[in-house]
Amino acid sequence: MGLHYLNFKQLTLIHLFSLFFLEIKVKNPWHRRQIIIVTVIIAVGIIIMVSIGVVQNKPLHQKYKYGIVLDAGSSHTSVYVYEWPAEKENNTGMVQQKHACNVKGKGISSYSGTPDKAGVSLKECMDEAKMTIPKHRHHETPVYLGATAGMRLLKMDDDTASEKVLKSVENFLQTYPFSYRGARIITGQEEGAFGWITVNYLSNNFRKASGTMGALDLGGASTQITFVSGKKLESPDNSINFRLYGNDYHLYTHSFLCYGKDQGLKLSIKQQIQSKHDMTGNITLEDPCFNPGYSVIKSLQSVFDSPCTKVNGPRIENYFTHIGIGNWHKCHKAVKMVFNNTYCHYSRCSFNNVFQPTVEGRFGAFSAYFFVMNFLNLTTYSLDEAKEKMAEYCTTNWDTLKKNHPNVKEKFLGEYCFSGTYILTLLEDGYKFTSDNWKNIDFIKKIGDSEAGWTLGYMLNLTNMIPAEAPDTPLLPYGGYVTLMFFLSLLIFVCFIIGYIFFRRKSGAAHKDII
Numbered sequence: 467m468g469l470h471y472l473n474f475k476q477l478t479l480i481h482l483f484s485l486f487f488l489e490i491k492v493k494n495p496w497h498r499r500q501i502i503i504v505t506v507i508i509a510v511g512i513i514i515m516v517s518i519g520v521v522q523n524k525p526l527h528q529k530y531k532y533g534i535v536l537d538a539g540s541s542h543t544s545v546y547v548y549e550w551p552a553e554k555e556n557n558t559g560m561v562q563q564k565h566a567c568n569v570k571g572k573g574i575s576s577y578s579g580t581p582d583k584a585g586v587s588l589k590e591c592m593d594e595a596k597m598t599i600p601k602h603r604h605h606e607t608p609v610y611l612g613a614t615a616g617m618r619l620l621k622m623d624d625d626t627a628s629e630k631v632l633k634s635v636e637n638f639l640q641t642y643p644f645s646y647r648g649a650r651i652i653t654g655q656e657e658g659a660f661g662w663i664t665v666n667y668l669s670n671n672f673r674k675a676s677g678t679m680g681a682l683d684l685g686g687a688s689t690q691i692t693f694v695s696g697k698k699l700e701s702p703d704n705s706i707n708f709r710l711y712g713n714d715y716h717l718y719t720h721s722f723l724c725y726g727k728d729q730g731l732k733l734s735i736k737q738q739i740q741s742k743h744d745m746t747g748n749i750t751l752e753d754p755c756f757n758p759g760y761s762v763i764k765s766l767q768s769v770f771d772s773p774c775t776k777v778n779g780p781r782i783e784n785y786f787t788h789i790g791i792g793n794w795h796k797c798h799k800a801v802k803m804v805f806n807n808t809y810c811h812y813s814r815c816s817f818n819n820v821f822q823p824t825v826e827g828r829f830g831a832f833s834a835y836f837f838v839m840n841f842l843n844l845t846t847y848s849l850d851e852a853k854e855k856m857a858e859y860c861t862t863n864w865d866t867l868k869k870n871h872p873n874v875k876e877k878f879l880g881e882y883c884f885s886g887t888y889i890l891t892l893l894e895d896g897y898k899f900t901s902d903n904w905k906n907i908d909f910i911k912k913i914g915d916s917e918a919g920w921t922l923g924y925m926l927n928l929t930n931m932i933p934a935e936a937p938d939t940p941l942l943p944y945g946g947y948v949t950l951m952f953f954l955s956l957l958i959f960v961c962f963i964i965g966y967i968f969f970r971r972k973s974g975a976a977h978k979d980i981i
């Protein structure tokens with residue numbers, strides 16, 4: 467609006483000046499002093515007009531808005547603070563992660579026995595969020611809490627306990643001056659779809675012709691795969707459609723509950739124990755997925771306590787000795803056993819009779835995919851090279867590993883042989899990635915300053931920040947407008963000078979002729 471008004475005004479003024487100038491020339495071409503004065507006035511006028519145009523159209527000092535999302539995962543809770551320029555809410559790529567805080571201790575589902583403590587466990591991180599966001603924005607800052615697979619499992623196991631935990635976090639979050647918008651268990655489909663929205667929003671893919679990237683999320687208790695598929699989706703549960711920025715996206719998505727890396731380990735240990743032991747006597751599990759020299763006494767309860775591994779019968783009170791024998795090939799074989807590939811009721815499946823079309827395009831693999839592959843230095847290798855490196859890692863002695871990595875949490879260090887093997891097996895034997903399309907997987911933690919995960923997509927959706935249709939944009943970007951105005955003004959000025967010189971010469975010649 468302002469841009470059009472000024473352009474019109476500028477052009478009108480220029481036009482008036484030029485008429486005035488020509489009139490002087492025609493009436494009295496020898497009046498040099500007046501012409502110089504008019505030229506100077508025009509030059510000053512042009513400078514003033516360009517300056518006004520620049521100042522008037524300059525983006526105003528940015529005002530920011532904020533949003534908070536709590537990712538209540540199975541292994542831990544993270545609090546994310548997002549920030550975006552107030553005037554550009556609907557432009558892609560505008561929302562950025564401003565702050566992240568990891569809540570100390572385990573996930574909220576671990577408070578099933580002491581639900582009252584679940585809420586207050588978030589205090590430190592919520593206080594940090596309060597400090598990060600300017601005070602005058604507090605009351606309008608939305609806060610969302612989404613709980614994932616840990617709470618899904620608790621709900622299956624003990625519905626009342628899961629309600630109590632959610633109530634506890636709800637009561638606590640409501641004590642803050644923010645705009646509380648709910649605490650709920652999100653579905654696996656939402657988790658997959660919002661992870662996909664996040665990575666594509668951050669990569670600016672919704673406004674580019676290059677297409678989108680798939681999303682692979684490996685949590686502690688569940689894992690998600692989401693991508694745009696050109697194939698017919700044979701099962702409605704796996705299909706989700708979005709219209710974003712004027713484009714339609716038909717997504718395939720699936721969340722495997724119990725196939726996160728922690729529950730996957732329980733499945734593998736359960737499978738190995740049951741195949742070799744009758745569960746009554748002393749059990750020594752020789753596990754090929756743990757390094758030689760690893761030996762820890764663990765309770766059977768810790769393996770069989772989850773709905774993913776629950777067995778009918780008497781309570782399991784025994785302990786077992788978990789011994790590592792470090793053999794990648796045997797480990798690979800054992801891990802494959804947790805993926806059921808024996809039957810498929812569709813034209814094609816990933817595993818466990820779940821429909822999945824062939825993977826297509828590039829993928830961003832985040833969360834534990836990144837933590838594990840990054841630690842093992844496997845993010846840039848081919849599938850075959852990654853297998854070779856894994857074989858080497860798994861045979862490394864436990865004491866040597868501990869000595870080489872004194873700062874790495876022992877639980878993670880001990881599990882990397884299993885975790886790396888689990889990831890390769892899930893991707894190859896589960897989702898059917900091959901040596902050829904392995905290079906299409908990017909192991910990522912962040913895009914720009916923002917972490918890859920479902921939280922950003924969840925907030926963008928709930929605050930309606932991704933419009934179905936592309937918003938109108940000005941014909942020219944601000945920089946382009948200023949440059950164009952400058953050069954047009956310069957051109958007009960040069961024309962005046964040339965005109966002036968031309969008239970002077972002509973009138974000079976006429977003067978001579980008369981003499």
Ligand SMILES: O=P(O)(O)OP(=O)(O)OP(=O)(O)OC[C@H]1O[C@@H](n2cnc3c(O)ncnc32)[C@H](O)[C@@H]1O
Pocket residue numbers: 538539540541542573614615616684685686687688689726727728833834837838841878
């Ligand atoms: O999505 P859900 O399944 O609810 O789980 P989560 O959200 O808690 O899961 P994360 O992605 O935070 O972590 C996935 C797993 O990776 C583990 N993890 C986190 N940091 C790690 C690291 O540096 N090295 C290895 N494992 C790590 C963590 O304990 C989990 O088992």
Ligand SMILES: [Ca+2]
Pocket residue numbers: 539540614684685686833
């Ligand atoms: Ca997660």
